[in-house]
Amino acid sequence: DAKTTQPNSMESNEEEPVHLPCNHSTISGTDYIHWYRQLPSQGPEYVIHGLTSNVNNRMASLAIAEDRKSSTLILHRATLRDAAVYYCILLTQGGSEKLVFGKGTKLTVNP
């Protein structure tokens, strides 16, 4: 399985943008980049996913590098509710759908 690397923790202020990086230098052409987050004492929550092009949805944006070896999850205006552990995961087209969470990035949002 292609691996991902994320910083252990990041900090942001409320209402400021947050850029959460993920490195995946061994990504293959059929690997989709998925992001999930997990708020304290809750189940994981899907955030966004993409293959090659940048993606936007109501929760966040995903910026994918041209060589696809890294990506960035962008929260445009962080709120206290965005404090969570964010996981970047690669899933292969036609492959296992099993989610394997690494350590993720713990995001702290300061009021």
Add this chain to the structure above:
Amino acid sequence: DVKVTQSSRYLVKRTGEKVFLECVQDMDHENMFWYRQDPGLGLRLIYFSYDVKMKEKGDIPEGYSVSREKKERFSLILESASTNQTSMYLCASSLFPLSGQPYEQYFGPGTRLTVT
């Protein structure tokens, strides 16, 4: 909104008891999953099912079984609970990837099971 519900948020059982964890989803998803989450070990797949009465073992099926009699319901059974099964149990569902593209998984709130 997709809703995945689990029968209990917290459960305390004794060693040797048979334990049933129920999961229900309301989005007509084909796939359903059972994971457990432990500190330092991340998320581990126990079993998954891609259709009624179909099941596939995940990475850690020992000591567990599953049942899927209806599309919306996926049950996890601990045949004889042991203390090393104390964990957070998470159920998820997703569409079946007909085109091969993996779909997002929607999780329930989790059941924190303590076996004493």
